[in-house]
Each structure stands twice: as C-alpha cells, then as structure tokens.
Amino acid sequence: MKQLISIIVLFLIVTTSFAQKDTLQDQAIVYKFDIKREIGSTSWIYAQFAFEEANKVNADVILLHLNTYGGQVVFADSIRTKILNSKIPVHVFIDNNAASAGALISIACDSIYMRPGANIGAATVVNQSGEKMPDKYQSYMRSTIRATAEAHGKDTIINGTDTAYVWKRDPHIAEAMVDESIYIEGIIDTGKILTFTTLEAIENGFCEGKAESINEVIEKLGYREYQIITYKPTFYDGLKGFLTNPILHGILILVIIGGLYFELQSPGIGFPLLASAIAAILYFAPLYIDGLAANWEIILFVIGIVLIALEIFVIPGFGIAGISGIILVFTGLTLSLVDNVVFDFSNVPTNELFMSLIIVSAGTFLAFIVAIPLSQKLFTSGPLAKVALLISQDMDLGYIGVDTEPKHLIGAVGLAQTTLRPSGKVLINDETYDAVAEIGMVDKGEKIKVIRYASGQLYVVKNR
Incomplete structure (x- = not known):
C-alpha cells in the first residue's frame, strides 16, 4: 500500500513539473522598445541594442512603441532596413504620430496598429527649417518608401473562379506620402501630401487595426500568455548616440x-x-x-x-x-x-x-x-592679441638677446691675449673680450684696434 502511495505521489510531482514547464514554454516573450523622440543617431543606437537583446532572449515578437514627428532620413532608413531583415516579427503601435521618417519605419513593420486619433504619413523630406528639400532628396525618399511597401509582397484574393493579387501595402499610396504630384482617386488629390488617420489607414491597408494600449496590441496579435521585456537604454547608450x-x-x-x-x-x-x-x-x-x-x-x-x-x-x-x-x-x-x-x-x-x-x-x-x-x-585685436608676438623686436630699440656693452668699444685699442686665428681673446681697459681678426692673423701680445661690432662679436685689426 505504501509503495502504491509513493508511486502516485511521484507521478503527481512529475506531471506537475511537466505542466509548469509547458506553461512557461507557452508564455510568449514580447520585446518592446520605444521611439518617442526625433529620429536620429540616438534612436538608431537604441534600435541596434534592442534588436540585439531581443535575439539574446529569444523573443517571439518585437513591438515598437512609436510616437514621432520624424527626423533624419539616414537613421530612419537604417532602422527600416533592420526591421525588414529581422528574423523576429516586428510590429508597431503608433501611439499618436508616425510622420515623415516615422511613417517609413512603420511601413517596414509586419503589422501596424494605431490608437484612435493617430496619424501616419507626410513623409516629404524637409530641412531643419521645415522647408522642402530639392527633388533629388525627394526622389530617394520616394524610392525608399515604395520599396519598403513592396517588401511586404501581395495577398492572394480568391473570388469564385477569379484570383487576384493585391499589394499588402500599396507602393503607389506609400509614394503619395512623399510626392504631392500623385493623384489616387478617392484617396488624394494632386498638390497634397498624403496623411492617413487611423480609420483611413485601416481602409487602405496601412493599418491592421485600432488599439488603445500595448496589451491590446499584443492580444490582437494572438498572444494570451506573454511576458513583456522592455528595452531600457543605459547612460552609455545615450552618450554613444549623442557622440555618433x-x-x-x-x-x-x-x-x-x-x-x-x-x-x-x-x-x-x-x-x-x-x-x-x-x-x-x-x-x-x-x-x-x-x-x-x-x-x-x-x-x-x-x-x-x-x-x-x-x-x-x-x-x-x-x-x-x-x-x-x-x-x-x-x-x-x-x-x-x-x-x-x-x-x-x-x-x-x-x-x-x-x-x-x-x-x-x-x-x-x-x-x-x-x-x-x-x-x-x-x-x-582679440583676447589673444597679447599672447601672440605680432611686432618685430628692433635691435635699435634695445631688443637683443646678447650683451651690447662691447658695441661702445669701437675705436678702442688693446692687446691680443691669445693668438687670433681668426678668433681669440683680447685685453681692452683691463677687461677680456672675445674677438675676431678682420684681416689675417694676429699674434699674441700684438696691439689691436676695434673697428666694428656685429652679432655680439668684436672685430679687430693690428694697430700699427
């Protein structure tokens, strides 16, 4: 009897363990990161770290929480490329605005969910003053946003015996978010840049549905049991973003x-x-x-x-x-x-x-x-004027780095203390000086006369 009870208890323990393990395995990992600022180098750094960490934790899905008026196209394009190449499905929740570069990033995601009252579009390239950039910039943006929409491919629609292939994200509509010259009947007139509200985006295939919160988006994606891991940038992440x-x-x-x-x-x-x-x-x-x-x-x-x-x-x-x-x-x-x-x-x-x-x-x-x-x-004339030497130091004004006293000895006579060949020592007024023989050589003890002084040196000749 005791053995039977022991077997039953062991069976229950093992069964419970497997049940708990299955429950943990059934719990999806949702990795969330935010873009709630102007898109720039910092946003790109955050995105790189977020995708790297999502892969490390084996996330089932990446959820981008977005609210931005746009930013620099070069970094938005880098984030877009990262999303399109991700092995983990990437979805976006537009919390209010997905304008300009934000629209490009959103269209790259596998699905788009928008809060009621949100908008997406207005992707014309502008400068820091908000003025429209030349057409070569617009051409690049048109091509990029069109290619992003095309990357999602076409859906197959079967109606009886007829089969149609419809773009999941219409590239022509995406291009209208950049180019005001595009006309699409019932959607946009020429001379206007396309921006969708939430309902308009749903009607035209640029939004999968409305949602009020992150949790609602996750439930609409089909996850009931899930764990949210949120990317939290460090000080180093922000500093690196600033420096790049x-x-x-x-x-x-x-x-x-x-x-x-x-x-x-x-x-x-x-x-x-x-x-x-x-x-x-x-x-x-x-x-x-x-x-x-x-x-x-x-x-x-x-x-x-x-x-x-x-x-x-x-x-x-x-x-x-x-x-x-x-x-x-x-x-x-x-x-x-x-x-x-x-x-x-x-x-x-x-x-x-x-x-x-x-x-x-x-x-x-x-x-x-x-x-x-x-x-x-x-x-x-500025604060460094006294630091830099901007005037010449004239010898006549006393600017010289050697003793000028021998200059006053021109015309004086004395004796050669050493043989001058041509330089040596001379004695004048009981003082010894360095001197150079101007002509020939002067023997020791001969009388000399100072004829000139130059570059800190006395020049002498024999005094006959």
Whole structure:
C-alpha cells in the first residue's frame, strides 16, 4: 500500500513539473522598445541594442512603441532596413504620430496598429527649417518608401473562379506620402501630401487595426500568455548616440582642423592643440568601439597630421608631404564613418558613404571659413592679441638677446691675449673680450684696434 502511495505521489510531482514547464514554454516573450523622440543617431543606437537583446532572449515578437514627428532620413532608413531583415516579427503601435521618417519605419513593420486619433504619413523630406528639400532628396525618399511597401509582397484574393493579387501595402499610396504630384482617386488629390488617420489607414491597408494600449496590441496579435521585456537604454547608450550624431561629427571635425590651424598660427599656446586632440578622441572613440573606425584608419589620420606638420615646420614650401597629409587626414576621417573592410565597400550602402563624405567635407570647409577670420581677429585685436608676438623686436630699440656693452668699444685699442686665428681673446681697459681678426692673423701680445661690432662679436685689426 505504501509503495502504491509513493508511486502516485511521484507521478503527481512529475506531471506537475511537466505542466509548469509547458506553461512557461507557452508564455510568449514580447520585446518592446520605444521611439518617442526625433529620429536620429540616438534612436538608431537604441534600435541596434534592442534588436540585439531581443535575439539574446529569444523573443517571439518585437513591438515598437512609436510616437514621432520624424527626423533624419539616414537613421530612419537604417532602422527600416533592420526591421525588414529581422528574423523576429516586428510590429508597431503608433501611439499618436508616425510622420515623415516615422511613417517609413512603420511601413517596414509586419503589422501596424494605431490608437484612435493617430496619424501616419507626410513623409516629404524637409530641412531643419521645415522647408522642402530639392527633388533629388525627394526622389530617394520616394524610392525608399515604395520599396519598403513592396517588401511586404501581395495577398492572394480568391473570388469564385477569379484570383487576384493585391499589394499588402500599396507602393503607389506609400509614394503619395512623399510626392504631392500623385493623384489616387478617392484617396488624394494632386498638390497634397498624403496623411492617413487611423480609420483611413485601416481602409487602405496601412493599418491592421485600432488599439488603445500595448496589451491590446499584443492580444490582437494572438498572444494570451506573454511576458513583456522592455528595452531600457543605459547612460552609455545615450552618450554613444549623442557622440555618433552627424552634426556633432561635423563640429568635431571643425574643432580638429580649426585647433590645428590656431596652433600653427601661434605655436606654443597649447590649448588650441589640446582642443583639437580632445575633439579627435571624441570623434574616433565611439566609432572605434562600434567597430567602424579600424586601427589603420586612425593611423592614416595621425600620419596625415604628422606630414602636414613636417611640411609647415621642416620642409620649405608646400609640396608632396603637405598634399599627402591632407589626403590622409581626409581619408581617415571619412572611412572611420563607414563599415568598410579595408577598401572593400561592397557592403556599404551608397547613401552612407555619400553622407560620410558630406560630413567630413562640410566640417573641413567650415573649419577654414571660421578659423581664418576668427584667428585674425583673436590674434590681432582679440583676447589673444597679447599672447601672440605680432611686432618685430628692433635691435635699435634695445631688443637683443646678447650683451651690447662691447658695441661702445669701437675705436678702442688693446692687446691680443691669445693668438687670433681668426678668433681669440683680447685685453681692452683691463677687461677680456672675445674677438675676431678682420684681416689675417694676429699674434699674441700684438696691439689691436676695434673697428666694428656685429652679432655680439668684436672685430679687430693690428694697430700699427
């Protein structure tokens, strides 16, 4: 009897364990991260870390909680590409706004859910002042958002014996969010940029449904038992995002070039060179940690600086060393911004390479535009005017680094203390001086006469 009871208890324990294990396995892992700010370098850094962590925890789904008016297209495109290439399904909950770059990111997701009253669209490329950018930028954005919509493919619709294939996200409608010249009957007239409300987005295939909260979205995705893991950015994540901002890169390049220029204008001051060194560290450090800046790219930059210094301080004129130095500095700064393997750019998107060239070129150009007039102002009438030596030190005004007393001995007579061949010692008025025989050699003990004084030296002849 006791044995039977023991067997029953053991059976119940094992059954309970398997039941608990199955329950845990049935619980889905939803990995959530937020984009609730202007899309930029920080958003891109957050997205990279979030996707990496989602893969580590074997998440079943990634849920993007989005509310943004847009941002920089280059980073939105990077996030879009990350979403399209993700092995884990990515869904988005638009909490209020998905404008411009936010619309591009949303369309990349596997499904879109929107809060009532939210909107999606208005993806025209604009500058910092809100003015529309030239058509070459719009063309790139039109192509990108169209390709993003096409990436979701077509749905098969069977109506009796007829079969139709309909885009899940209509690329033409997506393009209308960028181009005001597009006309789609019943949706948008020419001269207007398309923006959908929640209901309009649902009607036109750009939203899977309404939702009031994250939990409601998860339930609409079909998950009943789930665990939400939320990405929480660290201080380092935010700092890295700040330091990899293209605008900051341009400013750092300006400080690097400008600091070197200031130091060359007045060698020895120190702090322009220090500012340049700090800017170089802030420029390369996050890129090196992120794996973009390789050792050889940083070495190219350093060699370039050395060559420029040699050209200025050692080699007269401006030739091969100076030109080579400029090329190496520019190359090191540019290649550090892209994920190339030595000179293999096959995996580097064209827009990223183009952007890095623009950043370095703009920073260098602004450095010279700002540094040249600023240095003239600072070193002539500004606070550094007393630091830099801007006047000549005339000997007649007493500016000389040697004793000028022997100058008054011109015309004086004395004796050669040593043989002058042609230099030696002479005795004048019981004082010993260094002297040079102007003509021939003067023997020891002969009478001499001082005829001139130059460069801290007495010149004498035999006094007959």
